[in-house]
Amino acid sequence: MIPVVSHLRQWVLLALFVFAGLGLTACGPAEPVTESAPPDxxxxxxxxxxxxxxxxxxxxxxxxxxxxxxxxxxxxxxxxxxxxxxxxxxxxxxxxxxxxxxxxxxxxxxxxxxxxxxxxxxxxxxxxxxxxxxxxxxxxxxxxxxxxxxxxxxxxxxxxxxxxxxxxxxxxxxxxxxxxxxxxxxxxTDFTEPDPDQRDATRLTAFSKAARLSFLLWNTTPDDALLIAAENGDLHSMDRLSRHVDRMMASPRLNNGVRAFFSDMLEFNKFDVLEKDSIIYPAFGTAAVRDAREQTLRTITDHLVTRNGDYRDLFTTRKTFMSRPLGMVYQVRVKAPENVWEPFEFPADDPRAGIQAQLSFLALNSHPGRSSPTLRGKAIRNMLLCQRVPDPPADVDFSEFNDPNSPSKTARDRLSAHATNAACAGCHRITDPIGLALENFDGSGQFRAVENGAHIDTSGDLDGILFADGAGLGQALHDNPATTSCLVNRIYAYASGQSLSSRNEWMAYLEEGFAADGYSITALLKRIASSTTFYAVAPADTSEQEFDLAANTSPVE
Amino acid sequence: MVFNSRHLPLQRFLVSFIFASFFVVAGPIQAGVAEKKTLGFVVTDWNTAMYETLFMDECPEGPTPGNYEIWEASVTPEVRRSYPLMLFTKLRHINNRGRNGVNVCDDPVSFDDPPLKIVEGKYAYGIDLDGNADGTATPKTCEHKNFTSLNGAPGIDNQMYRLMGCVEAWKSYGHIENNANSHRLSSGLGMILIEVTNVDDTANDDSVQVGFYRGIGSYNLDSSGKVLPYASYGIDHEDGLPRYGDIVSGKIVDGVLKTDSADVHLPFFGNYQYMNQVFRDMQLHMELPLDGKPVTGSVAGYYGVDQFYSYVRGMLSTFPNRHKFSCPSIYVAAHQLADGHPDPETGDCTTLSSAFKFDAVAAFINHPEQEERIAGSGQTSP
Amino acid sequence: MGIRYPYPTSRRALLRGVLAGSAITVGVPFLDSLLNSSGTALAVGTPLPVRFGTWFWGLGHTPGHGVDAKAATGSGIGFKGETQALATHRDIINYFGKFNAPLDGRSNYPHATGWIASRTGTAPDKQDDVPAPTYDLLIADKIGTRNRFKTIDLSCTGNPRHSYSARSTYNRNAAEVSPAAFYGRLFGPEFVDPNKAEFTPDPRTMVRQSVLSAVKDDRQKLMRQVGVSDRAQLDEYFTSLRELETQLEVQLQKPAPNKACLVIDPPQDDGVQGNETGVEITRVEASHKSFARILAMAVACNQTSVFNVVFSDSNSSLRRAGESVTHHSLSHEERMDPELGLQQQTSWFNTRSMDALAVFIGTLSSIREGDGTLLDNMLLLAGSETSFAKNHSVDDIPFMTVGKAGGRIKTGLHINGNGDPVTRVGLTAMQVMGVSIDSWGSRSLQTSKSVNDILA
Structure with missing residues (x-):
């Protein structure tokens, strides 16, 4: 049987020389000597x-x-x-x-x-x-x-x-x-060749470097200029390579790369099968679903790329874009004609701030016919803070808490029952206080002040920081150190396939750099794309004894 | 007070002035002053207000016969057999049964069709438009029979109902108005937008303004075909001025909007007929919801006989006989029943007192060149 | 790893043959003369093929409301309550009760462990880990390589990820979600009607085969350039490539005629609204009904020998229009009716699921093949992922076989497993389908004990 390929790769220590004075990163500490993974x-x-x-x-x-x-x-x-x-x-x-x-x-x-x-x-x-x-x-x-x-x-x-x-x-x-x-x-595929500058060391071929770079920044195959640079050997010079990084960072196609990363991180693939009950949420039809995804991606690229904004502000920003179908769900005026997006800013006293209060996040992390503080809380922990929420225990009788005659009207009332059960309380304590802050938004993300006639209490807390509503949650996310370290971890995993611990020296370097660059994603991408580590490989185990090269030859030819 | 933007230069100026003043009243420079709210609505359903009883007691003589039945009763079996067999061709012939093939609707007075069966019941929807409880003629009205409202108020003027209440196809279960409504929803034509401005308090406000516009574009429908609330609609305009756009004053009493009597133009599309309808001395009543749910409202006013007949005629020439009434009977009856706006020369009344019901949902109304206007429905916008 | 397939002739030779303009046309006499007198086998001696399929629904049965418990194995299945609709088909069903999934202390990952353990023979160590290939693929390796489609995977929920067929964690089969698209793939231009007298091998098919051959030519070079772990990834790719080659090979041969095979009309009401599919129950049912009809023909026309149908996902997201909770949420949150001893709404969904299985069985059994029906030449294994969804129990998960597998099994039996590992059911199914295997599963799920009671 074919062995399951594990994502955890064997690590090989490879000493790298840090090229001082190359000026590859905007500011911050120098790139550390670190380990690299075998080609993959x-x-x-x-x-x-x-x-x-x-x-x-x-x-x-x-x-x-x-x-x-x-x-x-x-x-x-x-x-x-x-x-x-x-x-x-x-x-x-x-x-x-x-x-x-x-x-x-x-x-x-x-x-x-x-x-x-x-x-x-x-x-x-x-x-x-x-x-x-x-x-x-x-x-x-x-x-x-x-x-x-x-x-x-x-x-x-x-x-x-x-x-x-x-x-x-x-x-x-x-x-x-x-x-x-x-x-x-x-x-x-990472193709490798002996590194002429270092005995017994291996390096990626120039074309494999080009592919790494291009898929990271543009999420597509290298363009002609990059292939020419690879042919010329330019990509083996960090100096000349960084010029290509600059060129690609300046291109509008950088948006595609950033969109691809966030689509993946925010689990937007779930949009393909997102289903909402059309009777309960009549305004959240096909066009609104399509635009909800686009709205968040536009918010992200506008804030992070166009404005080169602070990543943390993504959770507090009131600036976004609006389309006609979205206007009906957000219940706001849209002046732009059909199929045209217009910049939009929620008023300062609006409970909506940050991408976690946009329809995409709220609707994706809900049930088809109702909101879910637990799913939303879990999504924030998993997706935005890189924290693992354990799966629910297999043998809990939830119906104990769902007495139809109970006076519970709001999700908070219903969920509070979990707190009385030790098996549930552990996990719900780490999800619900976050998700409940977003209860002003129903399963489609539409605003509501009451549920079943009862006023919705949106107070909650995140790791000890108390807040009154979704906007407060956004601020808590903004201030939480896990928010930025998670992003660094995810972006590097996205770039390299390797998920590293924050204790890793290279991760620490990237995190410090991210902070020094004012939490600019473009600077972070540039730092990664211009680093030696991003392109470094350990020698591959290409021993032939583990593999019968003759085994699969065609029986007829 | 009424201004219609299509009329005089002076009125254009005044409308512009009012628009300009909105910028001042509603605009952001008024920070510190209690913000004036704007409530927008799009009309989703528009029907003649018909009081209908289960056994059609309001029509003691039964429903009025259609063109086909009138023709059938007026000719001998031999003549009947001489008509073409193909139904559509036959109907066309019946429609053109006048002398020299004249269409029944083109020269209605040349036929001696039986009189229209009209409503003889006591009750009707509507209001006392002329302030005259006994229906005697006044300088502004002709003699007519009044109805009583369902809650017992006398003096209700609704000659439109008296005219059309026994036409089956016009009733709530008939196809005419239902078709018109669905044609509007699917086409976006004849879309009526109502905008209430200058609102301080959505429950009680003794001075608000109400504008009537034609919306452009499509209705925003959910998957079951219902109009969704909180959509944004542009208004039909020319050179920045609305083509419709009458603005009347009104007030809000216990959450119900009431406008002062004024002439109002409203767009219309239905049964493939377009109209710029004029409602004389119109008053609008409408509940103002606070939750985005559909609202109902009514308008009462005088509706021009000629305008109404042109609709009927257009409809009947498009679909001969489908509509179960005949032009000559309607034409004659409409003139006989007209009770408003006597012609200064002949003294004959030219309008029919009438009442209509409508449904609407909250909407945002986008005015031309009105970028600075504050967004917000003023109702449930968070 | 090498699997060698004997090619009847060299592709390039075929290609040259076509090139020379000598297209092969095979005239066929009347169909009937090809069947033997009893109609169970082709006259030339080849028996009608036996096919394998799975039918999955999420959330099992309410205990006590599915099938009457039996103290010992015996004939007669007591369908009742939620499974009432299956009663009419009881003679071609075997019901497996009291088969367990011992986890050796591993976590019971809700709605995952049950299907993974019963389909792979190994309990997962992580949520969604697929530690071994699912049995449908092992069966397909044996019987599915000579069909146009090695397996057909269908999901009635509109979600292609609702598929419980996987080679490994990272090698999963995505399901077809649209009956119309499925119909298009099946009866598209590449469909060869087995009952057509004329047969001309499509030169394009030969060229397609050559495409794969050309790709394969670079295999060794590529393998040398990559590391050991990547070779495994590539090896899976090349295995898939060889399988596809074989499937194309089949299409170059005159298919055996089968009167049961008809080119049916495209689906009309298939649960798809516009481009949308979904988990609203009536849409799922409509989609399932359409799929069943097309799939029956995919089988009868020998386009596949192995299929997997997912009626609802293991987390059953079935729902009713206008209701805010799904089948899954209900299974946990709905209160037990103390008098009826069940959760009424949950049970309603369980019942609808079994109604759908009855529809599926009815569709297959309505197709005449030889002197029986399609089901006589099929082994359908229907099962869920839990016995009682409310507490995610993986013991006594309901399983049924439907059909006679070409006379290889007896039917109409209620088998009492007495707590034996559920892998006995999978092992028996694989053995019936001809997989050379005498032991299957790992740790406490390991078994070499077939369910001999059903073997003919």
Whole structure:
């Protein structure tokens, strides 16, 4: 049986020389000497796959199909991707998607755009055209130039397929399909080479460095400039590499990277299956659900990227963006026309402040027909503070607390019953006082002052800090040291697949730097992307005895 | 006091002045002064107020016959058989049964159709519009029969109900007004917006202003087709001035808004007919909710006979015979029953006293070039 | 790891054959002449294929309101209360009671441990850990490789993650959620009607196969470049690749005709509103009904030999429109009715789940195949993840087999497990389906004891 691949990787101590005076980070302490992990590989996420297809072939190419799910690990799907392979059913889907993409790319409308030359006779095989097309596309999809041999193999495959199908572009299309189902495309692999500057040391190839950087900052495949830099060897010079970091940080595509990270961290994949009862929450329809997700992502990129704001202020900011469908749930005037977003600021006395008081968070962490202080409290602990809330015990009889004749009207009344049961109280004590502060917002996130006719008490506490309402909770999150250390941990795990303890020296360095940079995410990203640690690898165990290279050869060829 | 923005330059000026003054009253520069609230509503349902009894006691002669029945009764079986078999063609012929193929609605006085069956009941919705309990003629009204309100108040003027109350298709279960409502909801046409401004106290305020606008865009519906509250709607305007936009004064008494009598223009769409309706001496009553739930309201006023007939005529020419009334009977009866606004020359009344009911939900009304105006429904906005 | 599949001929040879313009067309005589006189086997001697499926529902039964307890194994299943709808099908069902899931002190992760232990033979050490492959995949490895789809996974809740089929924690099968999309994949251009007299291998299928072959050619090079842990990841990929190759291979051969196979109409009311699916019970039921109809044809047309249907998730998020609580919340929060001895609303959902199973069984048994029905040539294993949701008990989880598995099993029996590990049920199912296995499971769930009572 195939062993389960653990996300916990074996650590190897690798001494790194810290290059002093490179000026790679804005300010703060120098990068410490630290350990690095062996090279690894991760499966493309669905979003990365879609981004690449859109980048390479344009947004008119549709990618429709079902992707094997990733398993959320250490709070992130991106970390799970480092352990995930492709199931049989999943590969079948990849193959179907690949054929569909290839057919669209080379259909009569699109082929003039993508195929670099035109054949006069579609039945004749135009070798230079095929070669040029496959070399060009292969380079972007594989994130490295294909060798002449590889290109020739793809070209000759295209020729055989074209001969068999009687059409040049059909052959080319199947050759493109072969690139799209190739593990070199589907997996982002750390390829390594001996480090010429250090005996017995290993370094990532320039192309693997380019991929790390590009997927971190833009969540897509390296662009042409980055690939050229890799070809030139520029990425092995930290100085020249940092220039690329600057270039990429300045690009509007940085928003895509930041959105991808926060979509993952805030578990926005749950939006795909979010269900709210349309009778109980009539205003929270399809358009509002779609816009709720977009609203939070816009708030985040506006605050963190456009304004280069303090990450902690994300939990207190009243600035956001509004659309017509959201206006009905928030019950506010929206002046912008349909399908247009407008900047919006909640008044200073409004209970809404921070992204935890936006519809996305409130609705995702609720039941289909009612709010849940417990789910919300748990989400804040897990997602925003990186604290683990234990699963509920298996054998608790909740119905003891749900007497239909009970006078309980509000969630607080109902949950207070848990406090009387020792088995429940332990966990509910760490979730409910947080979640109850958001009880002014129902299961769809709409404001309410009363529940079942009773006034809602939104007081609560977070780790000893008392507050009166959701805005107070936001301030407590803002001030909680776990908020920023969690973010640093998550972002580095997102970047590298490694979830490190805060006691780790490198994490401590990043956290100090984050504070010194005024909790700027862009500065943090830059610090990571410009560090030696981010690109460092320990030598891989490539011993062949553990692996029978001959085992899987085709029985017929 | 009433201003209609489409009329005189002076009125345009005055409207502009009022708009400008809102900036001052409602704008942020008034910090420190108790904030004036604005309440917006979008009308979701609009119906003629019909008092209907279970066994149609209000119509002792039964429902009024349709064009088809009138024709059928007026011709011999031989003539009947001579008409085309195809139903639609046949109906068209019946519709054009006048001399030389004249349409029944085009020249209603040239037919001698039986008189319309009208309401003979005692009770009706509506209000005493003319202040005259016995229905005798006054300088402003023609002689007419008054109704009694359901709670016993005398002098209720509602000749529109008397006219249409025995037309089955017009009743609450009939298709005419139901169709019109669903056409509005699906098209967004004829959307009426009501905006109450200058509100200090939503329970009792002796001086507020009420504006009537046409909304543009679609209604915001939930998945079951109901209009959602708290949506934002733009208003139909030209050069920054609303095409509709009459503003009348009123007051709030125990949570019920009442406007002073004034002429008001309201948009209309239904049964594929568009109208710029004029309600003369209109008064609006409407409860003001505090929870975003749908509200009901009513308007009473005088409705022009010609305006009403043009609606009926347009409807009947679009769908011959479907509507179970005939133009000639309606035309004649409408003129006979008209009780308001006598023509200064002929002395014949030109309007019908009437009452309508409507449903509405809270909405935000976006005015052109009104960026500074404070957002907020003034009701449940947190 | 190498699994060798004998190829009847070289793909490239086939490809060259097509290239030469010699498309293979196979004329077929009347279908009936292909079946033997009893209709149980193809005339050439190949028996009708036996298929395997699972049907999952969340939250089990209310104790005492599902099936009459029996002191000993015997014939006659006492369906009642929540399972009343199954009574009409009692002759083709076996009910397994009193089979337990001993956890050896491991945590009982609510709504996870039950399905993981019973489907993988190993209790998880972490929430959502899948420590071993689920049995449907082991069966598919045995019988599913010669079909167009190795397995078909369907979720009636609209959530593709509601799937209880996994190779490992990180290798899970996503479920199809839309009946219309499922229909499209099944009966799309690549569908080959087995009853069509003419058969021409699709040259595109050959080229598709060659695509995979070309990818595989780079395997060794790639394997050498990566570390040991990555090789395992890649190895799973290449295993999947080989399986897909084999599935394509099958499509290049003339399929065995089967009168039961019909190209049915696309789904109309399939529980999907616009693009939305969901957990509102009537939508789930509509979706399930549509899925059942299409799946029956996927099986009859030999497009798959293994399927997994999830009616509701293990945390059953089923709900009624306008109600604020889900089936799962109700199971914990609803008060026991002291007179009836059950939670009324929870029990209502349990009952609807079993009603749905009855619909599923009815759909499969309505398809005539040979001289019986589809179910005669199938082993359907229906089960839940808990016996009593209120306290998450993983002992006495209800399991049933439905169908006769091609005459390999007896039916109509109530089996009393007397507290034996639930893995006995899975082991027996695998053995019936031809998996060469004599022992399965780990720690206290390890067993080598088949449920011989049901074996024919």
């Amino acid at each position: 590989m991760r499966r493309l996420t669905e979003e990365q796959y879609r981004n690449i297809i859109a980048d390479v072939f344009g947004t008119t190419i549709t990618v429709s199909g079902r992707f094997d799910p990733l398993v959320r690990t250490e709070g992130l799907l991106a970390v799970g991707a480092w352990s995930t392979s492709v199931s049989s059913a999943g590969l079948m889907q990849y193959e179907e998607i690949a054929r569909s993409v290839a057919a669209q790319v080379l259909n009569e409308t699109n082929r003039p755009l993508f195929a670099p030359c035109q054949t006069s006779d579609d039945t004749a095989f135009d070798e230079p055209c095929a070669r040029q097309f496959l070399a060009k596309v292969g380079r972007v999809l594989f994130r490295r130039p294909l060798t002449d041999e590889e290109v020739s193999a793809r070209v000759s495959f295209a020729r055989r397929a074209a001969d068999s199908l009687g059409h040049f572009y059909d052959g080319l299309s199947f050759s493109l399909t072969s690139l799209l189902v190739d593990p070199e495309f589907l997996f982002i």
